[in-house]
Amino acid sequence: MEPALIAVDIDGVLNPYNMSRSRGQKLGYRPSKRLRQERMMRTFWNRTHGAELRRLSREYDAELVWATYWNGLANEYARLEVGLPELPVVELDLTTLTTDWKYPTMLAYAAGRPLVWFDDEHVDHGRGRDEFLAARTEPTALIDVPPVEGLGEPQIAAAERFLGLL
Numbered sequence: 201m202e203p204a205l206i207a208v209d210i211d212g213v214l215n216p217y218n219m220s221r222s223r224g225q226k227l228g229y230r231p232s233k234r235l236r237q238e239r240m241m242r243t244f245w246n247r248t249h250g251a252e253l254r255r256l257s258r259e260y261d262a263e264l265v266w267a268t269y270w271n272g273l274a275n276e277y278a279r280l281e282v283g284l285p286e287l288p289v290v291e292l293d294l295t296t297l298t299t300d301w302k303y304p305t306m307l308a309y310a311a312g313r314p315l316v317w318f319d320d321e322h323v324d325h326g327r328g329r330d331e332f333l334a335a336r337t338e339p340t341a342l343i344d345v346p347p348v349e350g351l352g353e354p355q356i357a358a359a360e361r362f363l364g365l366l
């Protein structure tokens with residue numbers, strides 16, 4: 201089988217929602233000065249995420265890819281905040297935000313490969329999720345990330361369990 205893909209969303213995964221400076225400090229997140237200055241965005245990032253994702257990719261011979269509506273901006277900004285190399289981008293059309301979301305694009309992109317997918321919105325698209333899983337013939341783990349906390353140890357552990365069984 202082809203090497204597994206590890207698809208990574210940004211908002212609600214690497215950049216949690218409703219983060220504050222004090223809560224961020226407790227959880228290991230720092231605000232991005234660059235995104236604030238250049239794009240007027242208030243974002244918080246945790247460098248542990250980059251290290252953990254790189255480790256998963258290395259230990260399980262899996263390929264990290266971006267699956268975020270940030271598209272190319274993920275490589276321009278987000279990767280530097282968490283410490284990741286440039287990654288392939290699953291290009292998402294913004295119009296799918298209100299229709300089938302990321303599912304059809306990901307179905308085509310990940311065809312033939314096992315897939316681990318970290319996202320906070322799998323659950324907001326219930327029917328799409330069921331159809332996606334029914335259409336996939338390869339091992340698939342949709343890993344739900346709590347959007348206010350962001351990617352954490354339980355989700356990384358779930359990914360490891362899945363990748364370890366391939």
Ligand SMILES: [Mg+2]
Nearest residue numbers: 209211212320
């Ligand atoms: Mg998200």
